Amino acid sequence: MDLQLxxxxxxxxxxxxxxxxxxxxxxxxxxxxxxxxxxxxxxxxAKLTADRWSVVSWPKDYHGREASLIEWVIFEEEYYRAGxxxxxxxxxxxxxxxxIFDHGTKEQQDRFLPTMASGExxxxxxxxxxxxxxxxxxxxxxxxxxDERGGWVLNGQxxxxxxxxxxxxxxxxxxxxxxxxxxxxxxxxxxxxDAEGITVRPIxxxxxxxxxxxxxxxxxxxxxxxxxxxxxxxxxxxxxxxGNERGLSLRSPGRFCAAADRLVDLYRERPDARVGDRVVDxxxxxxxxxxxxxxxxxxxxxxxxxxxxxxxxxxWWSELDIALHETALDxxxxxxxxxxxxxxxxxxxxxxxxxxxxxxxxxxxxxxRILGLPxxxxxxxx
Amino acid sequence: MNFELTDxxxxxxxxxxxxxxxxxxxxxxxAWAEGDHAPGLxxxxxxxxxxxxxxxxxxxPVEVCLAFEALxxxxxxxxxxxxxxxxxxxxxxxxxxxxxxxxPPHAPRALDxxxxxxxxxxxxxxxxxxxxxxxxxxxxxxxxxxxxxxxxTAPEDAAFDLAVLATAAQLLGAGERVLADSxxxxxxxxxxxxxxxxxxxxxxxxADVRIALDFARPLVYGAALDPTPRAVSAxxxxxxxxxxxxxxxxxxxxxxxxxxxxxxxxxxINKIRALVTAWGTPAFHRARILDSLVEA
Numbered sequence: 001m002d003l004q005l006x007x008x009x010x011x012x013x014x015x016x017x018x019x020x021x022x023x024x025x026x027x028x029x030x031x032x033x034x035x036x037x038x039x040x041x042x043x044x045x046a047k048l049t050a051d052r053w054s055v056v057s058w059p060k061d062y063h064g065r066e067a068s069l070i071e072w073v074i075f076e077e078e079y080y081r082a083g084x085x086x087x088x089x090x091x092x093x094x095x096x097x098x099x100i101f102d103h104g105t106k107e108q109q110d111r112f113l114p115t116m117a118s119g120e121x122x123x124x125x126x127x128x129x130x131x132x133x134x135x136x137x138x139x140x141x142x143x144x145x146x147d148e149r150g151g152w153v154l155n156g157q158x159x160x161x162x163x164x165x166x167x168x169x170x171x172x173x174x175x176x177x178x179x180x181x182x183x184x185x186x187x188x189x190x191x192x193x194d195a196e197g198i199t200v201r202p203i204x205x206x207x208x209x210x211x212x213x214x215x216x217x218x219x220x221x222x223x224x225x226x227x228x229x230x231x232x233x234x235x236x237x238x239x240x241x242x243g244n245e246r247g248l249s250l251r252s253p254g255r256f257c258a259a260a261d262r263l264v265d266l267y268r269e270r271p272d273a274r275v276g277d278r279v280v281d282x283x284x285x286x287x288x289x290x291x292x293x294x295x296x297x298x299x300x301x302x303x304x305x306x307x308x309x310x311x312x313x314x315x316w317w318s319e320l321d322i323a324l325h326e327t328a329l330d331x332x333x334x335x336x337x338x339x340x341x342x343x344x345x346x347x348x349x350x351x352x353x354x355x356x357x358x359x360x361x362x363x364x365x366x367x368x369r370i371l372g373l374p375x376x377x378x379x380x381x382x
Numbered sequence: 383m384n385f386e387l388t389d390x391x392x393x394x395x396x397x398x399x400x401x402x403x404x405x406x407x408x409x410x411x412x413a414w415a416e417g418d419h420a421p422g423l424x425x426x427x428x429x430x431x432x433x434x435x436x437x438x439x440x441x442x443p444v445e446v447c448l449a450f451e452a453l454x455x456x457x458x459x460x461x462x463x464x465x466x467x468x469x470x471x472x473x474x475x476x477x478x479x480x481x482x483x484x485x486p487p488h489a490p491r492a493l494d495x496x497x498x499x500x501x502x503x504x505x506x507x508x509x510x511x512x513x514x515x516x517x518x519x520x521x522x523x524x525x526x527x528x529x530x531x532x533x534x535t536a537p538e539d540a541a542f543d544l545a546v547l548a549t550a551a552q553l554l555g556a557g558e559r560v561l562a563d564s565x566x567x568x569x570x571x572x573x574x575x576x577x578x579x580x581x582x583x584x585x586x587x588x589a590d591v592r593i594a595l596d597f598a599r600p601l602v603y604g605a606a607l608d609p610t611p612r613a614v615s616a617x618x619x620x621x622x623x624x625x626x627x628x629x630x631x632x633x634x635x636x637x638x639x640x641x642x643x644x645x646x647x648x649x650x651i652n653k654i655r656a657l658v659t660a661w662g663t664p665a666f667h668r669a670r671i672l673d674s675l676v677e678a
Contacts, residue, residue, distance in 0.1 A: 001391065001444055003607055005383055070383055264675045271676075280668045283675060284601075284616055291600040294385040302386065312593050360582075366592055367585035371565050374580040 003294060005074070012067070013074045019051060020082035028341060032088045033209040038166045041088035045119025055093055055117045062109070063117040069297050076252030077290075081261070091162055092116040092123030096171050099188070103229040103237045112169075112190070124164035124193065126172035126215050129157060134361050136173075137183045137235060141217060143174035151223040152176065152231075154189065154197075157216050162355075164213035165202040167193050173234045186234035190226045197221070207347045251317050253290040259324045259345065260286035263331075266342075270331050282327045285320035292316075308369035311362035318352030318359060325349045385600070387444075395448045398432060402456035408646045414459035415523035419497050422459050426480065429458070435477060438470040438544060443606035446544065447551040451602075454555025454657075457649045459524035461494045463661065467548035469502065471541035472509055484512060484530045485542060488662045491518065495528035504536035522656035524649070538670075542661075543614045549661045550614070550621040551602050553654060554595065557625030560632040560650050561591050568635050578635070587631045594624035612674040615667035622658040629654040 005013065029044065030037035048054035049063050057072045058064025067075065087093070093116060100109055115121040132139040141156025154174055164170060170193050177185030193200060197220035202210035229237035260283045267279045296313070300306065325346035329336035336343070353359040367373045387395070405425055414422040429435075437446045446467060453462055461482035468485065469477050479499040484492040486504070495501045495514045503512035515529035536542065565588060568579030578584050598620040605613035629651045633640045640647050658664065 001385060001387055001603065001607065003383060003385060003604065009383070264678075267672075268676055276672050277665070277668050280619070280671045280675075284620060284671070285597070287616060288597040288601050288620060291385075291604040292597050294383065294604075295600050298383070298385040301384075309596075312596050315589075315593055316597055360586070363586040363589035364582065366589035367579075370592060371561075371585075371588055373565065373569065373585050373588070374577050376580050376582060376585075377576075 003291075005070075009068075009070060009074060012071050013078060016053070016075050016078045017082070019053060020078055020084060023047060023051075024082045024084045028083070029085045031209050031344075032086060033163075033165065033205075033211045035166075038088065041085055042119045042122070044085050045087070045089055049118040054089070054119065055097075058097075058113070058117060062113040069301055073252050073254075073293060073297055076254035077257060078254070080254035080258035083258070088163070089116060089119045089122055091125045091167075092121075092169075095125055096123055099228060099237060099240075102240065103188075107225070108190075108228070121168040122163060122166065124161050124167035124170045124213075124215075126158035126161045126164065126170045128160045130159055133160075134358055137186070139173060139175060139186070141172075141174050142178065143176040143187050143189065143222075145176070146221065149221060149223070151221055152187070152189065152227070154191070154217040154220040154222060157214065159214045160203075160212050160355075161215050162212050164193065164200055164215055165210040169193060170215065171228070173238060176231055176234075180232070183235045185232055186238075187231045188228040188234040188237045189222050190228055191220060191222050195220050195222075205347075206350065207344065251313065253286070253293045253317075256286040256317060256320055256324065257290050259321070263324055263328050266328055266331050270333075272331055272333075275327065275330050278323075278327045278330070282320070282323040285316070285323055289316060289320060308365050311357070311365040312370070314356060315353075315359050315362050315366075318349075321349040321352050322346075385603070387448075391444060391448060394445060395452065398429075398434075398449060398452045399455070401428065401432065402452055402458065405456070407456040407458055408649055411457045411459045411524045411649050423480075423497065425458065426460055434462075435466050435470070438467055439474070439476050443544065443547060443609055444603060446548055447602050447606045450548040450551035451555035451558075454552035454557075454653075455559045457524070457556065457559070457653055459494075461492075461498060463545050463548045463552070464493055465498075468504075468541045468545040469509075471544050472504065472539075483509070484528075484533075485536045485545070485661075486533060487535055488542070488666065489545070489660065490530075491527035492530055493528075494526055495530075496526060501528070501530070503530050503533050504541075505533040506535060506537065520656050522653045524653070525656055538611065540609070543609055543611055546618050546661045546667075547602070547605055547609060547614045549657055550598075550605075550617040553618075553621040553625040553657050554598055554602055556650050556654050556657070557591070557595050557598075557621070557628035560625075560628040560647065560654070561588065561595060563647060563650075564588060564591075564628075564632040564635050571637075584635055587635065591624070591628045591631050594620075594627050598624040612671055615662070615670045618662060619664055619667045619671070622664055625654045626658050 029040045032038055032041040045054055052063060052065045055064045056067040056075050060066055100112060129139045129141060143152040143154050146153050158172055171190050173186045174189055175185055176187040197218040199216040201214040203212055203214060205211045263279060263282060325342060328342040329346055368375055410421045410425055434449050437449055464482040465477045465480055469481050469483055480497055481500040482492045482495055482498040483502040483504055484490055492501050501512045501514050502509045512530040518527045520527055568584050569577055571578050601617040601620050605617040632647060633651055636647055639645050
């Protein structure tokens with residue numbers, strides 16, 4: 001048991017730190033969910049890509065540097081410590097890319113991954129529907145076979161699609177076999193957001209910005225070459241990497257550790273003994289997450305799987321993010337309501353317990369798959 | 383970088399766990415509580431043969447934590463923190479027989495002084511032999527605390543930090559035990575025609591305990607690898623919180639049966655309550671963390 005980095009890992013860390021110090025914009029970029037902010041975030045992704053920092057763990061052919069999982073965690077820690085911008089491409093590089101690596105054809109990998117890595121094409125996740133949130137598999141949007149044109153015709157509606165207001169491509173599940181049981185008969189599709197028949201209606205979030213959108217599909221044609229995995233196998237394809245180490249479930253501690261450091265700085269500037277214990281507790285949660293992640297990474301490096309531990313992870317980071325920002329706002333006192341980076345972070349943190357599977361769903365998974373408690377009888381299904 | 387236990391460490395933990403699993407430790411703790419020390423002293427000897435009293439001087443803090451996690455999981459009574467963590471570090475040698483110590487202000491009384499061959503008092507100038515006074519009962523019926531004559535403040539040194547870390551590990555083990563027993567119980571207990579463990583109101587509480595313990599554990603072993611005062615205090619705060627959550631939740635999901643002394647759960651619920659404030663209260667450890675963060 002040891003927590004020592006090797007010489008090559010330390011060298012990697014030093015290289016990343018030096019590059020970030022020289023390149024991270026000195027002023028925070030405007031929100032990525034505005035037209036101007038979107039453009040600047042895309043430019044930043046291009047800059048990362050030019051020096052192979054956008055997807056460090058990917059193959060060299062796709063702009064990566066084949067970094068190990070440990071190096072990826074190191075990079076993330078350095079990235080956020082340096083105050084670098086949020087990743088406009090994160091739905092693609094963290095959620096979709098692992099699935100394309102595992103289930104995509106070589107042609108799809110070559111066509112989609114390089115521009116995803118560079119931020120030239122930004123991807124939106126079109127997952128939930130008005131009637132299918134936590135119960136995602138009850139989704140109703142359809143895919144009808146079109147043999148003549150060699151593809152499928154999509155109809156229906158998706159909602160809460162992150163980045164869809166500005167994204168170039170989207171990915172989502174559609175019901176391709178209406179006669180099949182709930183989880184069967186779903187197919188995983190990739191589609192350009194400007195395809196004929198797609199209408200995007202941006203939705204203003206709690207902070208007023210259009211971070212997500214509603215997407216309507218009206219006879220949208222998708223060729224067979226843009227189906228990911230086999231038709232009818234969409235649920236398995238989507239879930240096979242849901243707990244994958246490259247997925248969102250292994251969210252790197254970097255962003256939270258950086259926020260915890262800034263919280264301590266804030267406490268130094270505005271010490272308030274009445275908030276001291278809460279500063280400690282928020283810092284402790286981030287520190288626990290940092291050390292815990294080394295355990296996860298060690299296990300994965302030895303061939304272990306993430307499995308339901310991804311749910312333990314998700315509840316923890318989403319709640320710790322809120323704890324960090326709430327505590328900062330309390331320290332800011334009457335200034336807390338004014339526009340600030342802390343306030344932006346707070347508003348963003350509030351979405352954590354809801355997206356990527358609500359924390360209630362995660363607790364069900366922990367109780368049933370880790371503790372082995374009996375499943376709750378399900379309600380009536382469609 | 384590998385934050386997994388080595389095969390040897392795993393084997394050590396497993397053998398200790400199987401020894402304690404077959405030792406009916408709940409009965410040992412109950413006898414100890416009533417002043418019948420014989421089964422506990424016999425168990426002490428067997429554990430000393432396994433090397434538990436020499437870990438602090440001969441092994442690393444990782445092995446110390448593994449041992450104390452097992453002691454907590456099995457509610458083994460006796461002055462283990464004193465004799466196997468604090469004293470060997472303070473004295474620089476393994477303790478012969480059984481010894482205990484008072485370390486004011488955080489551990490102002492000597493635990494189980496009535497069974498100890500030697501009772502020490504830690505102060506600003508090191509260890510002295512203590513004069514033992516009045517005996518006090520604890521919320522943990524298996525802990526008997528003895529007054530010692532007033533002394534000065536003992537330093538927060540490496541011996542203190544190892545005792546704190548060992549207590550944290552004990553809390554972790556005790557919390558894991560309460561969770562395991564609670565999961566077993568809610569799978570059997572049926573109400574309204576189904577196992578109570580199938581209700582989300584129960585599931586989510588137990589899931590929160592699983593989460594809390596999962597994030598407390600790495601702080602224990604992280605601190606074992608680098609036992610700075612901040613890391614040790616972090617482990618104690620998180621293990622105290624997690625184990626206390628386990629005890630409150632465990633009691634709640636057991637219902638009235640959990641509130642009886644006769645049911646073994648009571649042994650762990652009361653032990654956790656005692657250990658949460660032993661070797662530095664949560665407030666003390668949080669303040670120590672805050673000071674070190676602000677100074678850094």
